[in-house]
Amino acid sequence: MDGFLNIDKPGGMTSYDVIRFIKRTFRPRCKIGHTGTLDPLAEGVLIVCLGAATKLSQRVMDCEKEYVAKMVLGTETDTLDTDGKVVRQRQVSATPEEVRAAVLSFQGELSQVPPAVSALKHKGQPLYRHYRRGTVITPQPRTVFVREIEVMQICLPAVEFRVVCSRGTYVRALCRDIGEKLGCGAVQAALRRTRVGPFSVANSVSLEQLRTDGLTPHLLSVQAVFSLLGET
Missing domain, CATH: 3.30.2350.10 (Pseudouridine synthase)
Incomplete structure (x- = not known):
């Protein structure tokens, strides 16, 4: 077959x-x-x-991949999504207009640090296995490309957006970086991959x-x- x-x-x-x-x-x-x-x-x-x-x-x-994602501002976790342990919480002071501008700024070629809890391998083992054993390994930054990104809905602290990106792009990391740009942190709350090529x-x-x-x-x-x- x-x-x-x-x-x-x-x-x-x-x-x-x-x-x-x-x-x-x-x-x-x-x-x-x-x-x-x-x-x-x-x-x-x-x-x-x-x-x-x-x-x-x-x-x-x-x-290339297309995703629809939901992130929540003001919270950070060790896994960069809502499945993880909360490590920091901050007040969200950004306006919807500032949030939209921050999201849209992540278009084009980006330098992205992948999540420390992921399927990427280090010494032959996925990073998530190292993490479960108590060893946190921070991956090296990699160049990724976001061809399209658009905000679909803002209902603070939640933000829903669509992104079309290159292979190797982590949407969890994208949420983290958007949160950092806004000064409040963010986690991925939901993700749906709507297209692969x-x-x-x-x-x-x-x-x-x-x-x-x-x-x-x-x-x-x-x-x-x-x-x-x-x-x-």
Whole structure:
């Protein structure tokens, strides 16, 4: 079995939980993987590769991503999201206009420090494992690119925004940096990945629907995906 699945990952599951679900439910006799980790708190598009498609996952990983995020100003946590331990709280004095201007300033090429609790690896182990053992490792800054960013709703201290960004961009870190710019801190409260390259959440399948229909009706061939990516 070869091909790609556009899964709508629910919140509360890790990306590997989705792989585990497919393995246990369908027992496919082929290699299976995904094209980029989505945090447990997050939901939305997760592209799963089966068989020969796993050899082509890098091309999908390199695609730009689109997210809709909600952040809460005035709070900071160790994980940069609301799942973490609160480490600082500050008063929010910024006006909606100042918040909007701060969000929009994060467009273009940015230097971003990834979260210390993430799937990035250090000495062969994910950073979150080092953190759980009591070792905090601060990753080196990396260059990322935000092609589009727009504020969708402001109801202070909550702010909802949409962002289109390059591979390797952490929206949790983006929320942190916006909060720092406003002088009050911020945490990510919700995240939905709405697109990976040409794969939209509108065309994704839920795990329950997958359980009902089976894999085959939702499997995209390697050639079909290459066509979507503009390749042959």
